[in-house]
Every structure is written in structure tokens, then in C-alpha cells.
Amino acid sequence: MKIARLLLASATLGLLAAPQALADTADKKIALSNNYAGNSWRQAMLKSWQKVTSQAVADKVVAAADAFTTAENQATEQAAQIQNLVLQGYDAIVVNAASPTALNGAVKEACDAGIVVVSFDGIVTEPCAWRIAVDFKKMGSDQLDYLAERLPDGGNLLEIRGLAGVSVDEEIHSGIVAGVAKHPKFKVVGSVNGDWAQTVAQKAVAGILPSLPEIAAVVTQGGDGYGAAEAFKAAGRPTPIIIMGNRHDELTWWKQQKDANGYETMSVSIAPGVSTLAFWVAQQILDGQDVPKDLVVPFLRIDQDNLEASLEATEPGGVANKEYTLDEAKAVVAGK
Template sequence: MRIPSTSWRRIAAAASLATVTFLTSACGTGTGSNGDAAGSAAKSGDKPFIALSNGFIGNGWRQTMVAAFEDAAKQAQADGLIGKYKAINAPGDNSATEQIAQIKSLLLQKPDALLIDPSSPTALKPVIQQACNAGIKVVVFDSAIDAPCAHVIQNSFTDWATHAAKPLLEGIGGKGNVIVSRGVVGSQPEAEMHKTTQKILSDYPSVKTAATVTGMCDGATAQKAVLGVLSSVPKVDGVIGCGDGYGVAQAFTSAGKDVPAVTFETNGRALNYWKDKKIDNGSVAVMSDPGQSVAAMWAALDLLDGKKVPEHMTLPIVLVEQKDRDAWASVLKPDQYAAWPWTRDLFRQQVEAAENGGKPVQPPVPTAAD
């Protein structure tokens, strides 16, 4: 199935809105296309009010995720599917306490549906139950959650960690020294990914972990973290990360060292760097899909319409292998992360696949002709 070029242009627009989205939604002042404050408790006629709570905004993936939601929600509002929408980012560093306070504030505004990218798999359970008790449809995405009343949409973090590590380890011949760059430590996805990474490394006895750093799945953070350990580690053959390879590469370049195999970000800057430098050493680009926020919006609208949605859905990660790298690089802006273009029709195909026990429908890789 091919997605019309307008869909890819909307994704590009989402990336360009990322900075503006951060500035507006972090303060809770996002507006709908009618110019009214999106956080108003009043509905626009009988159309639903959709709110998004994001527990962390400190990397480009999260900014793309929020921007993708805002772009899709704005279009849904223009199409008469929703009345209002609002996205708020917790101000701290993945703090469950601050996100709980944020959600409680949102509940006072009486949204019809609440989308949550959670900071903790357990701490948000009481406030999510509070939302459910108030009749609000809750869709959690990007993480598992200990809250039975919520619907959950996520990617497979085991798949993400596996594709980040195995091609790289095979690319360096299954031996040598690696640095492990961890993601948002304390979050459920990161814990699952780190466990998977350690299990995979145990299958490669000739590979030594020379250092472990916290890169937060963010190139700039990883660059500083890796640069801080390079002087104290021996030759490094690879850096296993969760989408921070561009920053890691800059760290090695700054230190006057050759760039090893890395796990690149799935954004335009990283993919074009990978392409232009002709890197062919086991590097890969893989991350979860920031478009999950849009899929969560379609799930919420279906639930509000009384349609059946599985309580748990696992959607495809975004894996950019070398064979598809140039296609993605040609359609992404530097700070734009690759995201699947979740139309309502494509989401319902996923629902049908889940209900029938089939594999998730794989969205199409863009081409220059799209």
C-alpha cells in the first residue's frame, strides 16, 4: 500500500512544528484551529476534547512525537472529528511526580480522552484509574503500564534493542570492545531494552563492554557522555545505543578517533551523515515510532465511537537498514524523526490484524516518488 505524498508532507510539517510545539505545549497553551484555548473545559459542540500528557520532552524523538500529534489533531479538528486538543509536557526529567500533577490538572479540564506517554510503568496507576472512573478514555502509548483500565499501544522494545545490537555486533565480527549507551533510565522501555541488550551481549563472549553511559536516546547527551569516557577506555569497535549515533560519531571525531559501528538516530541529519560518510561497518538506525501518538489518537476516537479496540496493541518499530536509508534520508528534514504515517484507515487495519491474531501491518517505506 502506498501513502499519498500529502501524508509525507504532513509528517515533514510535524517536524518543522516541533520547536514551536515544545514552547507552546510545555506551558499548556496550545490552541486549536478555531483560535480557542485547547485546554478549555468546554467542548466545541458535541465533538470530543483530546488531551495528551507527555512525561519527558528532553530529546528530539519526544518533540517529534508531540508535533506529530498536534499536526494530526489539528487536521482532525478541521475535518470535524474533534472539537479541541491539548498537549502538555511534564517540566522535569522524566519525573512521575510532576506528570501525575500534570494529569490531575488536565482532569479538571474534563477531556473526553487522555493520551499518555508515561514516565513510570507503575506510579501513574492511581491517577489513570481516577481518569477512568471519571469516564475518560485513556490510551497509554510508548510504554507498558500497570493500569488495567487503560488501553495500551506500544512498539516492541525487545525488537528495538535486538535490531540495535545484533547487526552491530555481527558487523564488528562478534569480537572487540563496545560502549553501551543507555536511554531514559528509570522508564519501563529502557529497562526492557537494557535487559535485552545484556542478554544479547552474553551471546558474544569475545565482546567486552568497555563502558556504560546514559545517552537518553539523544545525540547531544550521548556525545557528552561518550566523550567523557573515551580517554579512559581502550579501542572501541562499536557503540550500542537507542538512537544517538550521530552524537556518538561527533564524540569520536572530536577525540580524533575513527567512528566505530553505531546505532544511528532515525532523523534526517543522522541518516544523511551515515549516507554521506559512506559508513558500512554494521551501523544501523532503529528507534520506536514517534507516530504512536497519532495511532493513540485514532484509538481514542474509535473508543469514543463505541468501536472495539484491543486492550493492548504492538505496532512496528522504525528500522532503517542500509538498503532503505537513502529513501528515508530523501524525505526527512534534519531534526525530523522517521514516523509511520498513521491514517485512521491504516490504524483500523492494525486493529483487524490484532483481532485476527495476525502480524502487525507494516507501513510503507517512503520513496522519492511519494
């Protein structure tokens, strides 16, 4: 009846030709299912979600936008969480997935119940879901392209990987492998998991350093650069080129080294605010918009010439970020 009244009003005003959606999401509930929150990127992601969605609720764009996080990257726990969200009557579920495949059964159940599922960062492969992806493989291979320019003679690399079993880790790693194949003067001589966390990375690098030869550069996934730098310092070893991951502590360290001795590197990561893009995409789907199943957003890169500006715009303890507005989300959906 509500839509019928809107149609009647539009017809009366002669506005039926206007390209505006008539669906109403003011009574819709959206949930975020997050698999892990144990590093600064995830915390910034949740903070961005809360900031943007709380305003959307206040503006009555949606009725609710609640966030739920599992204990420790457990796919079985997250699948159960998604099933509970279905039972709780959410209209859409935004998912940062522990696995691209292990949640597919729960996602399919949600879709079959008429619920919109939008995955981002850690995406799912279930066809009924939407995916907001970053070219993480390119994020890995770009590191080798940069190092090839800086170190034309190549050298030994230490690779710091992310959280084991997560698609993001696998994709960035595959990009690094492809980059080494493209630039064969480089050789990965050691690999550790840093879980995208400074303290974990520092401990892991400290543990492997005594067994490694001279390291020319450290390739990373984000959140691990400062920890790697501290481990090299503690071991009394020369600081290699360490690729950073847009965290405030990494950018601060880089700025200090740049000022002191001209240290050069680059920094790259996905903006945590991609969670807000996923929220708006879910809202647009609920609003009856035609949204492609697969959307791609760029990663955020910081170079030597924009380090200071990027650091100034990044909160202490946070990550260089971008939060999306509804209009910006519409532009991404439209491929602009």
C-alpha cells in the same frame, strides 16, 4: 435522543445491519499528557500529534485534541497533570508516561471518572488503560544480531542508554543484555546515559572515552549516534560501528561516511507518529469500538540499502517517521 434519532433513521432506511458505529465523537475532547520534550524524537512526536489532530478537529471528528508536556520527566508532576485533565472534562487522555507504575494511581482515578486512557511509547501498567507498545527489547537485541553478522569475532561495546527511569530505556537495555548473552564474544565495557539527545550523548561519551579500551561498536537507543561519532572524532579515536536512531543528523552523517569510505551500519527507532495512532485509538474507543487493551506496532529500521530514500523523506532536524490515518489505525486494532 441523538442516538435514538440515528437508530430510527437507520431502521427507516433498512441500514441497521451495516457494520458502522453509531456513536458520535464530534463533541469529545482528547488530551495528550507527555512527560518530556527535550529531544528531536519528542519534538517530532508532538509535531505529528498537532498535524493529525488539528485536521481531525477541523473535520469535526473530535472537538479538541490538546497537548500538555511536563517540565522534566517528573512522574509526580505528570500524575498531577492527569488529575487536572480529569477535572477539565476531557473524555480521553493519551499518555506518554514518565514511569510504567508511578502514574497508575492517577490513571485509575481517570478511569473511575469514566475517562478513556491510552498509553504509548512510555506505557502504564494500570489494567484499566490501553497500551500501544513497541517490542523495545527486540530493538535492543536486534542490534547485537546485526553486530554479530558484521563482527563475527565480537569486541568491546559502549552502550548509550536513554532517559534514566523510563520504561523504554529499561526495555532496550534488557534487549542489549540479552543480545550480549546470545553473542558472548561481545562485552559491554562502558555505559552512559545520553537521554536520547545528541548533545547530551556527545558530552557523556567524551567523558568516558579516555577510560575505555578499543571500542568495536556502540549500541544505542536513538538520538545519540551522531553525538557519539563526534565524540570519537574529537578524541582522535577510530570510528566504531555506531547503531543509529533514525534522526536526520545521524542519517546525514552516515550518508557522508558511506560516500567517503563505505561506512556501514544500521538505524532503528520507533516512529514518532505513533502518537497519532494513540489519538485514533482513543477516538475509536470513544466511538464505541471494541479495541484490545494491548496493541503492538513495529519499530522502524533503516539499512544500508534504503539509507538514501529514508534520509530524503526525513525533515532536517527531524526523525524518520510515519503518521497514521484513521483507516491505518483501524487496521492495527484489527490486527492486520
